[in-house]
Amino acid sequence: MMDKKDIANKSSGDYIYVNLYGGLEEYSPDSRRKGNRIKLAKANTVQDIIDYYQIPDDKARVILLDGRHVKKDHQLSKGETISIFPLLGGG
């Protein structure tokens, strides 16, 4: 797991964009749903994002990349937007 400091200190200007929905925005330092971004110099996974924001693992239940489901071991590429949702229901 990378901690917050490691990722924030990467020198590269490449970013991963993160949307945190359904209450998970509370894990964003400035409580943002959309437009969170973290620097990324080399390949990292969705799990690193979850760890970075210290989201409890069982709360990150649906992960979408451009609307498509991905798993927590998905290798990130620069410029990608990852959206994370808790378990929800309704209709």
Added chain:
Amino acid sequence: MYGWTGKILEITLEDKSYREINLSEDYYFKFLGGRGLGVRLFLDYAIPEIDPLSGDNPIIFAAGPLTGTVIPSSGRLAVISRSPQTGTIFDSNAGGFWGAELKKTGYDAIIIIGSLGQLSRLEIDADGVRFIEAGQLKNNKATTTWDYLNKSIPDYRHIYIGPAGENLVRFSSITVGRGRNFGRGGLGSILGSKNIKAISIKGNKKVEIHNQAKALKIRDKAADWLEENPVTSNSMNRYGTSILVNLINEAGVLPTRNFQETQFANADKISGESLESKTVSSKSSCYNCPIICSRKLKTSDGQDKSSPEYESLGLLGANLGIDDLDRVNHLNHLCNQLGLDTISTSSVIAAYIEMAEKSLIEADIRFGDSQKIEELINKIAAREGIGREMALGAKEFASSKGYPELAMQVKGLDLPAFDPRGMKGQALGYMTSNRGACHIRANMMNLEIFADQDKIDRYSEEGKAALLIEQQDFNAILDSLIVCKFTLLALAAGFYQEMLEAVTGIDFNGEFFEIGSRIWNLERMINIKAGFNRDDDYLPERFSNQGGSGPSKDSLVDQDKLLNEYYALRGWDKTGRPKENLINDLNLREIAHKIELDIQ
């Protein structure tokens, strides 16, 4: 009997008479209650082809064996009739307290036939039924009607219709309590056609339970599981269903501008999270429900307004191109006040605007013009101007203009706010639902969006029929017990059988799950007798020849593939008729004869 009262109340409006009827156990054991019992009872009063808005069409209010008991989330009620919007057998289901109160009067169901000469309201209690003229309530909206009833007879529970129901709008709803609705299918117009503005009820009996200690143990276990599940304990209470907007949008299945697109750029502005930042003035639950999923908002005009559910945000928002949350809240409130189903209201207006934007008709309106949309909603409820034609619903309206393909419906019922292109199980659910395009006969979204995509690929048609049938049949049981479907997010299917057996004392053995299939097939048989066939099981062509947006860009629905597999697994022939051996196995042969259905 335990759980059931064993009696129903039959009200004949023509001569303002009423009588109690004892039902044989066979009705209950085969069809449980609620939806199943109501559909079966319907056939004792009408033929499947009955004119929906004639006095002869019965309207049935049916509770289930668990209604009004200690079992959690058991406050729901089913209303059954032949729908003027779809022509199918129809049941609408809502929460609140009316269903539990019905059981306390000593009846499992109330059947109303005939019609009254003047607008009236009914009062039902231990002394019988009273028929009271209610001309002063004519055209009264929901809040004023509620205030009047609550003041006049405060100890009663009320259901009532708005101006839309009085004016026979084909998609008018029935309001229960202060702000819940029996939506979909236009059952409000059936009360309107009978000149019934409101029905108030008060009971003084207790629902008898076979094994109270066991029922209480089950209640506690259910309460624990509901508490442990993050959706039923937290998300539903905090946000209600509205929380789905961002997920459904990002997943590329949010109907936008009459389903021309499936993502809405400003979805977050009308999302559940944005809604949560508005002032929530109160939260409320139905009878004996720990989930507490509904809330009211204090709006800038100082009024308390029901906070919109997901469907209303999606359809009055994205599907009409409106991204201003205050305006969406306002339109939702307006529909509730007038007694209009928000899904169908959006659908007919969206079809109209699409025609206008494509210059197929002459009309000066664009998506996103919430002012003109508000005017249209008022016209529909009052049946004024263009509203007179739109009040017939999107299917008839679009057909009359020469563009039937622009009505987003199946069997006349408008599609809910989940686009079928990105969820093939949901697509098949819309196609085969016995009441037309509906997401709560079997909400495959809960499986397809939240599943491991390696196991259930939401974009694939493969294997969806089998999953759907299981869901459809089980949901028919939930609609008949009746227990709220949200509990299924936390409870296992077998647990509901335990509930039923503790309350009724009847051992259903291996026959419990078969009841769902029996109800489903009976509804299908009624629809076939009324003239429905395979041709009525298709989505509009848009979903098979025009992709959606974002991840659903290239996804189309292979409707024949889905239907062929579904019919085969159901035991139906290629035209969609249940086969003889299935009808025999489900003990439906006698009813098939009763409705004069040809068995092949």
